[in-house]
Amino acid sequence: MVLADPKLEVSQFIDFAKKTMGKIGDEGSLADAFASQAGQFSLEAEYPNFWQVGCVFDTVLDYFLALKEAGELDPDSAKLMEALVAKAVHGYQYGIVGLMAAWYDDWSWWGIAASKAFDPDYTEVFGDKLEFFQTAAIDLWGLVDDGDFATIANRIPDAIWANSALQSNWVKFTREILSARGQLHIGTRNSWALIERGADGQGTPRQNADYKIFTNQMVDVWAVPRFPGGCWQYDFSTLPFPVDDGPDAGDPNPANNTLGVFQVTLMSGLYLSFCCSLIAAASRKATEKLSGGAWDRLQSVETYRQKADEVAAFLASWLNLTGSDSLATEFAHGKLVHERTPTYAPFDTGGCPPVEGYFPNAYWGGDQGLIMGALAQYAQLPGANLPDAGSIPADLLQGVFYNMPASNWSQPNMVGPYLDPTNSSPISGDSNDYGSGSGVFWRYVMRTCRADPAFGNPARQDPHIVNMATNSGTLDNDWGNNLFQPFNTVAAAIGAWYLLK
Secondary structure, three states: OOOOOOOOOOHHHHHHHHHHHOOOOOOOOHHHHHHHHHOOOEOOOEOOOHHHHHHHHHHHHHHHHHHHHOOOOOHHHHHHHHHHHHHHHHHHHHHHHOOOOOOHHHHHHHHHHHHHHHOHHHHHHHHHHHHHHHHHHHHHHHHHHHOOHHHHHHHOOHHHHOOOOEOOOOOEOOHHHHHHHHHOOOOOOOHHHHHHOOOOOOOOHHHHHHHHHHOOOOOOOOOOOOOOOOOOOOOOOOOOOOOOOOOOOOOOOHHHOOOOOOOEHHHHHHHHHHHHHHHHHHHHHHHHOOOOHHHHHOOOHHHHHHHHHHHHHHHHHHHOOOHHHOOEEEOOOOEEEOOEOOEOOOOOOOOOOEOOOOOOOOEEHHHHHHHHHHHHHHHOOOOOOOHHHHHHHHHHHHHHHHHOEEHHHOEEEEEOOEEOOOOOOHHHHOHHHHOOHHHHHHHHHHHHHHHOOOOOHHHHOOHHHHHHHHHHOOOOOOOOOOOHHHHHHHHHHHHHHHHHO
16 A cells, blocks of 8 residues: 655645634635524524534634644634634523424534533643533433433523424424424434334324334334334424424424434434543533532433443344445445435334434435444443454544545535435435534544544554645535535544544
8 A cells, every 4th residue: 555645734734724714704614604603693684504603613713723732722712712712502492492493403403512521631631611511411311311301401592492483383482382392202222112102002092193103014104113221313203293393393203204203313323422522521520529500510431431332232133234234334444324224123024114304325314424433432332342343443544535525516525424326315406404414524534543543543654634634625615505514624624634644
């Protein structure tokens, strides 16, 4: 194998990241786009896009950490850091009261970002908002894991709730409405458990009806999960949920949808990454004997670890299947994971019915990063057991560089946001959201390299990867919306720095 150019100047990535981050007021900069979106508000009209702001905030935090670790966090950068973290608080609270938070993944993007407030490396980055985000992380875990909407609803001040949005039925959104969601949604891993309460006809009318339909062995209604331990993007049902409960509230039946009510890959990645971050926080609490505030609300390492083990086992079950049954496709170079699980559990007579909206040739860059990063985080835990799936992080890194070029955006020598050859899947059908794929991928390149400094060694010896990483980390991308374009660019620049330095 030919070695990469030993004279590669990695400081160019930090320089390019700084240029693209810019300042608030610089048109086209990430600082300006983030501050504008996170700070957006006009009564009952415009609110921050909750998940997008939370996703990008995670990389805003990483950017300032990269500057600190590169010795580039000067006073002007520190001042910008303080301003953007404050904007994030606004985006978080107003996104919620603006009815912009719905599915479990929406909350999870914020949870992962907020959980970094327990990481000592990020203490300086959060500044005087450290306690706010530590508290938010615990609140968000309660919602994602257990359906505790009330704690988050009650945490938001009355003055902000006074500015909440009108629902589509013209009823003002309130903390009571948000809290009541916990009666119907009890956590991302419990969607099927809710439906199973109707197995003996002793559940609620909804649970009884759902169990009867979704266990009927007909291809167009069967929705029994193939493996235990996975995560749903949101709950599914044969009956409507309350108005504006989620994007599919009027008809949350998988047979009639392509997004939301499925075991999408990103949700397992988000959950496992979030859970591993809290394991690290709980371990730090025990080691350093920390107490007070959100530290006292952390669960034990063992409690988080059991949940992480179950989701990792779910992923391993899917990844260890072969051929078209697997969650991953093997290419000549590396692997890519699909956007969702391919099939449901088999019928008694054999054969596994297909999951709605599954496309065998469509792949999202964010999924590759999330699964790569989450499994790499999990692999750092004592006694982590991933059998054959243990090599997946390295396989996914190579898979993206060799199989996900930005060809559709006229930039074939950069990492693109997704691969969808037929442009007919939910990925290309929602290009606004999926346009973030390259930024999410690069964020987890950074995270994986920091967790395991040896992870990038093979990449640094591969001229193809070095070339694509260099281009990705020094050139503007032309996909995604006005927030995601500079986000993708900054994430790639700092991700390339960690990968190649």
